[in-house]
Amino acid sequence: MRPKEEFNFFQDQRVRSAFYQILTAGLVGWMVWYLITNTAHNLEVRGMNTGFSFINASAGFDTDFKLIEYKPGIGTYGDIFIIGALNTLLISFLSIIASTVLGFIIGVLRLSSNWLVSKVALAYVEIFRNIPLLIQIVFWYIGVFSLLPVVKKSLDLSFGAERVILNNRGLYFATPIPGDLFWMTLVTLAAAVIGAIIYRRRAHKRQDATGEQTNTLLPSLAAIIFLPLIVFFATGMPLEWDIPTLQGFNFAGGTSVPPAFLALLVALSIYHAAHIAESVRAGILSVNRGQNDAAMAIGLKPGKVMGLVIIPQAMPAIVPPLISNWMNTVKNSSLAIAIGYSDIVSLFMQTALNQAGYAVEMVGMTMAFYMFISLTISFFLNIYNKRVQLVER
Amino acid sequence: MAIVKATKTPARSAPISESSILGWLQKNLFSSAFNSVLTVFTTYIIYLTVNGVYIWGFADATFVAETRRECYGNSLTGACWAGVIDWLDNIFYGRYPREEIWRINFGGILLAFWMAPLWIARAKGKVLVGASVVVFYPFLAGYLFSGGDKGLFMQVMISGAIVAFAINMANAIAGLLKQQSIVRLVIGSLGQTNAADKTQRNLLIALVAVGFGAAYLWQSSWTVEFVTWTKWGGLFLTLVISGIGIASALPGGIILALGRRSKLPVLRVLSTGFIEVFRSVPLITVLFMATTMFPLFMPEGFVLNKLVQVIIAVVLFNACYMAETVRAGLQAIPKGQFEGAHTIGLGYWGTMGLIIMPQALKHMIPNIVGSFIGLLKDTTLVSIIGLFDILGMLRSISKDVPWLGLHKEPLIFGAILFFIICFAMSKYSRHLEVKLSAGNNH
Numbered sequence: 001m002r003p004k005e006e007f008n009f010f011q012d013q014r015v016r017s018a019f020y021q022i023l024t025a026g027l028v029g030w031m032v033w034y035l036i037t038n039t040a041h042n043l044e045v046r047g048m049n050t051g052f053s054f055i056n057a058s059a060g061f062d063t064d065f066k067l068i069e070y071k072p073g074i075g076t077y078g079d080i081f082i083i084g085a086l087n088t089l090l091i092s093f094l095s096i097i098a099s100t101v102l103g104f105i106i107g108v109l110r111l112s113s114n115w116l117v118s119k120v121a122l123a124y125v126e127i128f129r130n131i132p133l134l135i136q137i138v139f140w141y142i143g144v145f146s147l148l149p150v151v152k153k154s155l156d157l158s159f160g161a162e163r164v165i166l167n168n169r170g171l172y173f174a175t176p177i178p179g180d181l182f183w184m185t186l187v188t189l190a191a192a193v194i195g196a197i198i199y200r201r202r203a204h205k206r207q208d209a210t211g212e213q214t215n216t217l218l219p220s221l222a223a224i225i226f227l228p229l230i231v232f233f234a235t236g237m238p239l240e241w242d243i244p245t246l247q248g249f250n251f252a253g254g255t256s257v258p259p260a261f262l263a264l265l266v267a268l269s270i271y272h273a274a275h276i277a278e279s280v281r282a283g284i285l286s287v288n289r290g291q292n293d294a295a296m297a298i299g300l301k302p303g304k305v306m307g308l309v310i311i312p313q314a315m316p317a318i319v320p321p322l323i324s325n326w327m328n329t330v331k332n333s334s335l336a337i338a339i340g341y342s343d344i345v346s347l348f349m350q351t352a353l354n355q356a357g358y359a360v361e362m363v364g365m366t367m368a369f370y371m372f373i374s375l376t377i378s379f380f381l382n383i384y385n386k387r388v389q390l391v392e393r
Numbered sequence: 394m395a396i397v398k399a400t401k402t403p404a405r406s407a408p409i410s411e412s413s414i415l416g417w418l419q420k421n422l423f424s425s426a427f428n429s430v431l432t433v434f435t436t437y438i439i440y441l442t443v444n445g446v447y448i449w450g451f452a453d454a455t456f457v458a459e460t461r462r463e464c465y466g467n468s469l470t471g472a473c474w475a476g477v478i479d480w481l482d483n484i485f486y487g488r489y490p491r492e493e494i495w496r497i498n499f500g501g502i503l504l505a506f507w508m509a510p511l512w513i514a515r516a517k518g519k520v521l522v523g524a525s526v527v528v529f530y531p532f533l534a535g536y537l538f539s540g541g542d543k544g545l546f547m548q549v550m551i552s553g554a555i556v557a558f559a560i561n562m563a564n565a566i567a568g569l570l571k572q573q574s575i576v577r578l579v580i581g582s583l584g585q586t587n588a589a590d591k592t593q594r595n596l597l598i599a600l601v602a603v604g605f606g607a608a609y610l611w612q613s614s615w616t617v618e619f620v621t622w623t624k625w626g627g628l629f630l631t632l633v634i635s636g637i638g639i640a641s642a643l644p645g646g647i648i649l650a651l652g653r654r655s656k657l658p659v660l661r662v663l664s665t666g667f668i669e670v671f672r673s674v675p676l677i678t679v680l681f682m683a684t685t686m687f688p689l690f691m692p693e694g695f696v697l698n699k700l701v702q703v704i705i706a707v708v709l710f711n712a713c714y715m716a717e718t719v720r721a722g723l724q725a726i727p728k729g730q731f732e733g734a735h736t737i738g739l740g741y742w743g744t745m746g747l748i749i750m751p752q753a754l755k756h757m758i759p760n761i762v763g764s765f766i767g768l769l770k771d772t773t774l775v776s777i778i779g780l781f782d783i784l785g786m787l788r789s790i791s792k793d794v795p796w797l798g799l800h801k802e803p804l805i806f807g808a809i810l811f812f813i814i815c816f817a818m819s820k821y822s823r824h825l826e827v828k829l830s831a832g833n834n835h
Binding site: 017020021022024025028035038039041042043045113114115116117120126127129130131132133134135136138139142143327331332334335337338345349350353359360363366367370371373374375 | 421422424428431432435436438439656657658659660663670672673674675676677678681682685686688689690691692693766770771773774776777784788800801804805807808811812815816819
């Protein structure tokens, strides 16, 4: 017989949970309301501006590094936000690529059978992981890139061709300017790449069906390199170079990046490569040793064992920490402010905020930008994780 | 005739690749032509690096000089460590008055002694030791570092700290010498071992009360000079910020993690939102938010100083990261533990506090040490918003007139200092990980 359930108001699970939830919501709501009223009152007392009208107001300051057209006095705070966001994305993107490549190399070297090499890789990881990133960034900026030769004694990194020039004002390099018929070269290149992919697929199918292997690499490379070149020469080399030349006290023409950009790029890449190397190593070690032995037993060479058997299986273990590292790279690029690279924090949250004084809106917009990036990245990570889980055996 | 060998066959000697240095070299460094080339090449690179560092940092370096010019006079190619040595006090203590520095050192030594029993296997009552550090030490240290007039609350906390410290030390010594807790020892020496529990408890309370009274009288007889927070700096400030950060981030993280795993939707959504917001933005934006927005949040006329703003920001930020560490620790606890706890009739707080958390926290210790390392490194960011932590101090050397433009050496010194601290701690956390997992293979 089922005992009769008695409703006791103070002991009932549902009443309690509703009570706790209302209590919490009330407390949090009260606190938010308290902060908002305080802020509104303070803004009013201090005569500070509110609202988003500043986005269309013209900003009176310039920045040394921008990817879009902008003139001080004409460009708006909205432009400043975009410049900062693009600069953050650019430096993060380049650092992510560099640190991932470097990290994979170091991670594989950590497991090298050569004792010395693996110890050197270990030293790299331990040294760069245990020194604060900010010290590294400042060191690269003040200790390396600011101590480069002056403009008159610039280093020529292109061996006398004067196409890539490095001095204490930054890196200058020639920019190609496509001519009239350059699009034909690009079209050929695209066609060659598509052709190579189709060729590769066919070769794979053939191998699956008959077991015959075809060397796809050489013909593909030849097609991708030579076909566009032939078109390029046939159309009369429609490409000019905007070459940086010394004018007065500085270089003009070409593209230039400031030393702060270089310092940040190098420091971020080196620091995050050390972290990535550790996750690559952990991922590779997580693959069952039998996989290695079996791959060796069927006669694969060590390079192919790594590339075809170990790394693909290690990827599910490597990717999540790898992506969280990428996220950290984006966040850590905000340290640019210490050396004056115009990323979103130093340009928008610092300079623009000091000029215009819309503290709440500008801090909010900057944080929203980072949150948007993080949410986007974790969205893709979740998709990847789901796909990986499906094929797991 | 039986074919039996009467003597034991001697063991074959180990293969040459396992037994001799040459064999080891052959196996690990020169196993193939490619490996040999790699070894030689790497050796050459190492030689170049080590030699360059040696010449710059030691052979050609200047350790004693009055100005940077003097360093140059000595050698143009070597490091100028004299500047760093000249500023050593500033690097460690900031602009803290020189004659008061003993207070910082004393506070550090006190903490070391207070926590020492945690590492002594034979000492009893480790949980109480840890709790007493968290509850009392911050007040004692806070007063030691800042000084000035003691309010009534401060006087009570300081007296409590003195009593707690004394009991802790006595307990550690009793544990070491007699392998007994101080409580048993005192009861025993008073001949009350067989007395009723209540009598024993009253006796102890009386003893502690007498001790507290004595401590209260003693501490009211002295004060230390007031040192304003703007004079705090250097490694000391870095350690204060990260110490408070980690100590408060842990309880905050536990609350947030429990909220995130809660069955109550409102709690879950709020905690998750809070954690995710702070985890998706960089620390520097949180610090800027603290310095630009906190003054707006506060009621009119209420001013927080910058150090407090920074500490609040660091605590909020780290609590969110700690919450994820705690959540991972909670997830590692098997479901049977929850069910077992429910079976014996424990409620939510009983289950969490008595069964789940103690196990989860033990597993999390290595990760907590890891977070502390991260926090210590992140604390250098406060130099960007104008606090003179260790990095701020290192960077001001180059603005000091005798050492104008001396950038590299201070930064390298700071890097070495951080490396030593962080590397030692990460080694220790790895050691803990091994130790804890060894005791857990069931």
